[in-house]
Amino acid sequence: MKSRFYYILFLMTALLSMEKEMTSQERPAYNDLTVAESKVIISKSTEYPFTGIYEKFNGKGTYLCKQCGNALYHSDTKFDASCGWPSFDDEIDGAVKRISDADGMRTEIVCASCNGHLGHVFTGEGFTPKDTRHCVNSVSLDFVSEVLPAGNYGTALFAGGCFWGVEYFLQKEPGVVAVVSGYTGGSVKNPSYREVCNGNTGHAETVKVTYDLKKTTYEKLLTLFLEIHDPTQVGRQGPDIGDQYRSEIFYKNTEQKKVADKLLGVLKSKGLKVATQVTKASEFYPAEEYHQDYYFRNGKVPYCHAFTKRF
Numbered sequence: 028m029k030s031r032f033y034y035i036l037f038l039m040t041a042l043l044s045m046e047k048e049m050t051s052q053e054r055p056a057y058n059d060l061t062v063a064e065s066k067v068i069i070s071k072s073t074e075y076p077f078t079g080i081y082e083k084f085n086g087k088g089t090y091l092c093k094q095c096g097n098a099l100y101h102s103d104t105k106f107d108a109s110c111g112w113p114s115f116d117d118e119i120d121g122a123v124k125r126i127s128d129a130d131g132m133r134t135e136i137v138c139a140s141c142n143g144h145l146g147h148v149f150t151g152e153g154f155t156p157k158d159t160r161h162c163v164n165s166v167s168l169d170f171v172s173e174v175l176p177a178g179n180y181g182t183a184l185f186a187g188g189c190f191w192g193v194e195y196f197l198q199k200e201p202g203v204v205a206v207v208s209g210y211t212g213g214s215v216k217n218p219s220y221r222e223v224c225n226g227n228t229g230h231a232e233t234v235k236v237t238y239d240l241k242k243t244t245y246e247k248l249l250t251l252f253l254e255i256h257d258p259t260q261v262g263r264q265g266p267d268i269g270d271q272y273r274s275e276i277f278y279k280n281t282e283q284k285k286v287a288d289k290l291l292g293v294l295k296s297k298g299l300k301v302a303t304q305v306t307k308a309s310e311f312y313p314a315e316e317y318h319q320d321y322y323f324r325n326g327k328v329p330y331c332h333a334f335t336k337r338f
Contacts, residue, residue, distance in 0.1 A: 071231065091237075093168055203236055
């Protein structure tokens with residue numbers, strides 16, 4: 028009788044563990060939203076026409092849900108409807124749900140993964156052969172310059188000296204699908220490289236990493252980041268001196284902050300005088316084109332970044 032009890036207990040524990048793992052895979056941590064983003068994605072408001080960053084944008088790649096990273100649309104389905112909002116005539120299979128609007132006249136579209144509001148879908152307008160227009164708020168979207176399959180993708184923002192070197196190491200990591208060099212953490216909108224170098228904008232040279240949640244984790248990427256730069260240096264990294272070269276982790280959600288605090292705690296327990304800051308992510312601005320893929324395009328290797336085992 029006792030052995031039967033322990034068998035049932037073991038079976039229930041195993042089932043709960045499996046359910047927890049499935050839930051974790053199906054529901055990735057949602058990114059924190061700004062007031063403007065929350066107003067649209069959660070409260071189902073609409074951004075003003077002709078104001079969104081993707082309305083006239085023609086980059087090649089994939090549009091993701093701003094809240095959960097679900098791949099929604101490929102760029103080859105985007106077209107100019109001159110309506111004031113980004114328009115797409117098809118979605119990635121299974122990525123978008125259609126819901127009858129409260130007014131009984133329109134059809135709302137939401138992210139199939141997190142139910143975040145995207146906009147509305149219209150048919151019968153004749154814009155494209157598919158005769159469909161997904162009218163989407165730019166604020167509901169993120170973009171990555173790679174054609175990605177269906178699924179959810181994570182975003183990480185790391186600053187650790189010259190972004191060329193951080194980009195170089197993270198681009199080679201399995202599970203990473205895109206890395207963009209840019210600027211974040213400052214007070215000036217759309218800063219230039221010259222402005223950031225002058226040290227008056229508050230930005231740090233930062234890399235934005237997009238990764239496949241099925242192939243890697245935020246913790247694994249953060250571990251690598253903390254091993255390819257010196258997290259004890261203040262306002263510099265090697266020969267590069269200035270606040271824009273500071274060590275900083277910009278977290279997108281509370282789960283990322285927990286991971287950051289844990290790993291930095293490990294380093295501190297080993298006696299390292301950690302200078303790395305942990306800050307809530309703000310607007311990220313891509314750097315000029317000549318900064319992207321710098322070492323790979325120029326056939327060089329980093330001069331101030333190298334791998335050092337710390338964990």
